[in-house]
Amino acid sequence: MRTFKLQYIRNLAIAGISAVVALAGCTKDFERINTNPYGVSEDDLKTDFRLIGEPFKQIQNSIYGNSPGWVMQVQQNLEGDIWSGYMGVPGPFGNGGNNNSTYNLIDGWTVVMWGCAYGNYPDAPNLSVMPVARRIEQLAGEEFKDFKAWMQILKVLVMQRVSDVYGPIIYTKYGVINPDKSIDYDSQKDAYYAFFKDLNDAITVLTPLRNSALKPFEKFDLTYDGSYGAWLKFANSLRLRLAIRIAKVDPVKAKAEGEAALSNPGGLLSTVADIAAVNIAPTPNPYNTYTSGYNDIRMGAPMESILTGYNDPRIAKYFDTATAMPGGIYKGIRTGIALPDKIYADYSKLAPMPSKMQLMTAAEVWFLKAEAALRGWAEAGTAKDNYEAGVRASFAQYELASRADAYLANNTAKAAPYVDTKNPVNNVNASDPTISTVTIRWEEGDAFERKLERIITQKWISVFPDGQEAWSEFRRTGYPKLFKVVVNNSGGKIPTDLYIRRVNFANTEYASNPLGVQRAVTLLGGPDNGGTRLWWDKP
Template structure:
């Protein structure tokens, strides 16, 4: 049904709200997406939704802060990408390897992700997700229900990532300043419940509009060109992701939310065309610089072990052959002695197009497979969903014809890992950290074995989105990864249990100390990388 939008925003509110959004910057360079609205008449601004729509570009562009590239390098690449086993650092970063890779968590690196979510949220909000979201809600008033729904989806897509790194976050209490000038955090459980409420609100608003031809988002939508239906599918899929995440710690709530996602009439993401990818063109994908220009990242050792062991054809689409092993692939183990940049001749990453992967249909099939293992209504068959996940991942890379033979393989396993430069880093056959799970679905396997198979294939399919892969590893213990050889955490992070989170950031201790103090009680353990998050139940 076509709808008419009314605009009653005052000039002062519109200019105050939009200018406060556009003038600041987390990543300092948004020239491409900051189309200046002030050269237009007010009627023109009304006609193309720019008053309320322009900030949405900033939110999408800031989920992965891609410009300048070093921001995303410390926001994601030197956190989730290496902790997940996807990638490894080839050199010491001028600190003899005494950094995140060896569990000496660097505050200057790890506060960037928090900053791009919040900015200076007490004094002068800048280009950061929560300040932008707050201002959109104020500027939009009550007249842009679909824009508000879109905002809620984007906010959850961004902020669950923040919570999955730090734990308790400022979400429902954002902007609520206590008399002592502190701001309270939500526990991770409360944050997740708020995520579900926001997704439910967005889905309820947008579902009746699924087939509406109106595209008010189109000028500002960097993922789906403004169409409602793919946003509903993404929201349902995100709801299922978060439901699966809490299934061990809160099974009743997980089932309720998961079955709601599975039963929505618009459905979930099912084919690569549904994938959530943020178009950052003409900005180049930052991984291309990390790998080829800066020589700061290489293939991870677990990726080499699993992909070569499985003879997985996706390897050549993820990585380049290694100078150190012509016509072959070599990965760097995370957490090793690095006296120099000695692993530059290991496998670089493949060249990526200018799109940032947020979620794929392949991941959603694996979520459905796990939901089926849990017995949730509407999940279907775990075996069928698993096989569809693999097929959809292959289709994503236009190699769908190779999926059938791959899925029949019941002998290939992860390969032992050999470091060509230091035998102390080897992982031989029989090592407890080397997976023995095979590819073919085996209905007679124990539930834990089935889960390992699902998560291992999901881990392969989600590449290069390392934060989500790290989160799923923490939640399930799969796929099996190699522990660090050098642990510089001072005992805070046990080697055998891997890094579980990132500590609260130094600026928060400086400006919101009482809020952080209360947040630590919500965390349920010391503020360090060894403390498990709420959903990270052993």
Template sequence: MKRWNVTALLAVMAVVLTSACTKRFADINKNPYDFDEDELKADYRLMGEPLSQALLNLLIYNDPPTAQLQQNLNADIFSGYMMSPTPFEGNINNTNYGLLYYWNNKPWQVAYSNVMKNCDFTQMKSKDTFSDFYALAQIIKVEAMHRVSDIYGPIIYTKYGQLNSEMGIDYDSQQTAYYAFFQDLREAIDTLTQYVNNNAASRFTNFDLVYHGSYRQWVKFANTLRLRLAIRISGVDQAKAKLEGEAALQHPVGLLTEPGDNFAVNISPVTHPLNIMCYTWADLRMSAPMESFLTGYNDLRLYAYFTPSEAGANVFHGIRNGIKISAKEEYSGFSPLAKLTSNILFMTAAEAWFLKAEAALLKWKNAGEAGENYNRGISTSFKQYNLPNITAYLADNTSKPKPYKDPQNPDNNVPAGDPHLSTITIRWNEAASFAEKQERIITQKWIAMFPEGQEAWSEFRRTGYPKLFPVVINNSNGTISSEKFIRRLPMPQIEEVTNPKALERAKAMLKGPDTGGTPLWWDIR
């Protein structure tokens, strides 16, 4: 397939237009010398195509080795969703807290080169006359950059592009960045709500890889994203969290409610990068916590998420994080992921119901009843996978996560009675304590968000739920506590070369040393 030769007029769009590989792009892969800027603006490609590319790189869609480092070998593992059977770097790597700086640059690099750059270009070109494109760029930026901030802490956001030749480009503290996220979401929601109220014909349809140009759906997603971020900071900044959360809950367009509302980027015909990692490279398998929860609960989502191990047709085995692995063959026979569609999932409607459940616990206006929202979250997740028997599942007050047994090495077992083994049941208990209710909500939310490991890791750090198993081997040289788990990634070392003075100022914003053991601003657990 031909690729854009981006020069001259579109030089700033270099990253934007070099990797269009979907069927939808086949008819637009033409030499940009055939167009001038007015012609590109006339069919909205000047603003729309960069946003398509930004969406495609929330998790880089066409470069599995980079995607593996962008998210899989950090958040997907740290969240308790997945584990690798591969003993990378002599079994000293991220999975056992032997953090590798050349791995951990990738979340930063992809976000700035492939997402922020494209959104900034669209905003520069659309600000005066195409407010819908400007608003969509705001939402995509927040979706991308809150993920980056939740990995590292301080990020370059409000000062993006403002280079001081001597001092570099300044970072925002995580609190400042979050406040900017809320402002951008508020402005974008207000703008797009006007388009919804006016029944305006979409100008974004040809570039929208999620909602096919629906302004209403984008408002629902932005409202839910606003609520997600409000809940995220509810422990550290209660007043701001309540203000933003209630604004999202009271908005007339509403939140995501049904599986058809899920925010998932269509990368067809390219396969999901996790399929490559799991099946082509055999670098990815089920985690031990996933085995414990899904088998213990007799949860039918087990078969939607994973396939049986080599031990038998209905036998599922997960790998515990941070264990001794001498050779890949030891654990490669454990359960692979079920093959994923060509849609990369970043937010589900089920998550929205669980957010509302927690908002109800916090007594935010318009949140409804916590138990009702909790049950809707589970039922919406089951509906997403066309699964039956939700009534029996919701009524189950006895099933608990199973003890974990590693058939390869008993040193990795988590037996009954171990404090790291959850005892939370499924059925809602209105008489339970706040902590028990929160654990129940977050445990089911964690199951429902699979395979979106970035958000699952963030929620685990914020709440301590679900209960996960600590690493067996800790190669952090004392910088990360096995009991407290990894809290963040150190600032990317590429910034040491490109932005050293600003980086030193950013490190001073942290609550401790620039290590994986220092918690983020919102992480007060």
């Protein structure tokens, strides 16, 4: 049994207890998440990995700020979920409808993801992701290199999402305070290169442990019950996701990292059982609260258009039929429309979801492999085989495996026109360029771009409900085709035809780290608003 350096641990414990008092935002649910892991005896400090292990629960619960429920609502639901086309708001919501849905970004909303990553940083330490990760890193050393590897995977997962929202972030320079009291950001390119390094370090540690029966993480792992092999598969898959993300802007680096992921003997997520999902029970899935408790979210219009046009059986797994219309009709809401009242509350709710927050599925990884093959990466297989495996994996995930063959053989179904039964101004007819014409069946003779659209459209369907990942892929590729906002309240900062590309830096940073954030703006290559493209978002 590994032992701790007791005095160092006590100091960290005292710091952790102090941090709990000041914690806010993503870290309010301490009774369930932490159960005061710092109130431990000397024997506890020596055994069970408890002090180093308990903070991992906080990191996993901060990927999505699932408790209290409003945190994830503004962290993800009123950003990526609605901008990806997955979901729409049925009424004016905050600020009389003049908010994120109409491209007027609300500072009180856009700051929350930053808070989940850093909390009140740099004012005080707390238990948000980066402070916890740093604490684990300081504690781990060589003796706990497996815990450090686990931390690195989780840190990259979280901070990749943060970077894909803001662009430049504080990552390699976290905790380094300049003489002028500022903290510097990494450019998004530098952050991504650091992500790859951290993943490589973690993979190097876990690869020889992949068949081990030991499970030191087990008590603290809300995702894979402490399996080294499962975490290695996830790390490889995350590396492939990041490699594909930068494929347009940095193809040489992307290929090298992607091929490293594809060739690792630990493998990738490939079956339904491999799904990465955080078990948040007994906390209810926040999506259930948003759609049925708050009545604040409904099906998105692009989801209706594509899923009904394809006669896709997954629609019944994702959404309920609309109470507004008899006969089992699914109705979605177009994001960025005039909403005088909550008049769309009778459109389709989200179907009930379990108390597990999806991080990555086997289906997504098969589609990543399909694009890797399309780009000619070694050991990726063929685009066709991977594409079809991705569809099959998604159908199997929802117990629809018997219907995959007929679906994959369909070469005529296309996205359907969209009809808003409340206001015809929001209709999208069949000739509109934002209606996709891509079909389902793989066509080997199609051009590269048509194949890519087919892959990304099916990936978009399968990644649901993770709207942030879907929004990132839409920005990177332009697929699937999504409807433009009708009402644009950005004051010209976000051109309607461009769609929203990012979120402005947190207003707390302008208050507490003004020099650092001013330098970060220069790394963007454009103004600090939602119309500036990220590094990997190459036209």
